[in-house]
Amino acid sequence: MTADLPLLEVRGAGHRYGARWGCRDIDLDLWPGEVLAVVGESGSGKSTLLGTLSQRLSLTEGTIRYSAAGGEILDLAKLRESEVRALWRSEWGFVHQDAADGLRMHVSAGGNVGEPLMATGWRHYGNIRATAAQWLERVEIPADRIDDPPVTFSGGMRQRLQIARNLVVSPRLVFMDEPTSGLDVSVQARLLDLVRSLVADLGLAVIIVTHDLAVARLISHRTLVMKDGNVVESGLTDRVLDDPQGPYTQLLVSSILQG
């Protein structure tokens, strides 16, 4: 993968809800294969930023350029809905905090993983099923659960299934919105481990939103700290967490419970 161009180049991006700005003046570059964590307290605009970058929310001002697999540079705000959906089907993934938002809860696990394949034109049942089975194995879901719907799965399994569904079409960029909150600590650790190894194997670029600094520490290369809709600090994760510069970041880091 060439790294001459950033995958995502964001300049002065902002999204406004009515009279209020959800986030504003965001500048960032995301490089292929890079994991970027966005941290901040709730209400700081993290999820709004993620929604804006992934075109789930409209861009009120600024530009977002995406360098597509074919090599062309796309100005996301100018794309038509069908083109955005095509990106969603083939190049992007989105892992929701609540797996029920990202899965079809009453469709079998195999069907959930197979759906993105079928949406991109796969029409061979045997191949779809074999690929789904491979992915379930990769995310450590037992092969005999392939025909069970996610309503029968535990929280951790649902989240892993959601990850499989997102990665099955080999995306280049995955957005994750608090993927580990709501899971207990040991399941969180396993899930993060899984995400980390998949990201390394597949060379994915990931933007992960989290309020948990430990998550950022574990899997991200770089970290953005947000407060009141603005980025207050950014840098290598270790630098931001070990040597926070801004007063807010210092407060955030010092507020971690030491066990």
Added chain:
Amino acid sequence: MSTDLTGYNIAYLDEQTKRMLRRALLKAVAIPGFQVPFASREVPMPRGWGTGGVQVTAAIIGTGDTLKVIDQGADDTTNAVSIRQFFAAVAHASTTTRTSEATVIQTRHRIPETPLTEGQTIVYQVPMPEPLRFLEPRETETRRLHALADYGLMYVKLYEDIARYGHIAQTYSYPVMVAGRYLMSPSPIPSFDNPKMHQSPALQLFGAGREKRIYAIPPYTDVESLGFEDYPFEPQTFDDPCAICGSTGVYLDEVITDDKGGSMFVCSDTDHCEHAAGQAEVTR
């Protein structure tokens, strides 16, 4: 425009309503398989009994037309008889039970066995026009999926069938792709009838009264039943011939003959059955 039924216009609906329906029909024919919204009116029967079909028929029927109405293939069931009598009274149309003599055929859940010809129009009564409804309940979202031709979801349903039953278990209302563009529900006809829609010389119109949608397949249009490469679409088949007329390769209904579990399988298309039985009589 009054008729001898005082107070009623020809074909029951007023001219403005028919004009509205015809506009929707023209649009539907121009975009094969696309669901056109229309202002569904009340007709003298309950919704769910074929009000969509009746409105479409009322919009296209003229005094020179010959109407056939079938309900599950039969010309002699209550619904078929009353709709036929209705149009005989309000449209002065001649009626028939012979498929080959009809110019307009209104149908619930079957396509006649006798192949349709150029110049004939078949009007389907549709209870549920949206093929994606049970997969995606939001109408705003299904409309968007149609607009973007984003039909991966429909294949999920077929996938689930194969995973669960080993074959595609849908035997009626089997989804079709019209002219390579729009996914369409063929109304609850048996999948046995699906191949008859492909490249049919007749004009096919679909009316859903309760759901307020009209759609159409113009003559000689490609209609492809969905399937996987390794699990292609397979219409239903029957092993035994009709117990009355001996026809094979036709759609059969089970008829209970006594209260001891006895039953027989006979043609669902009564016109075809009578005709075939008559011919068998002649050759004997």
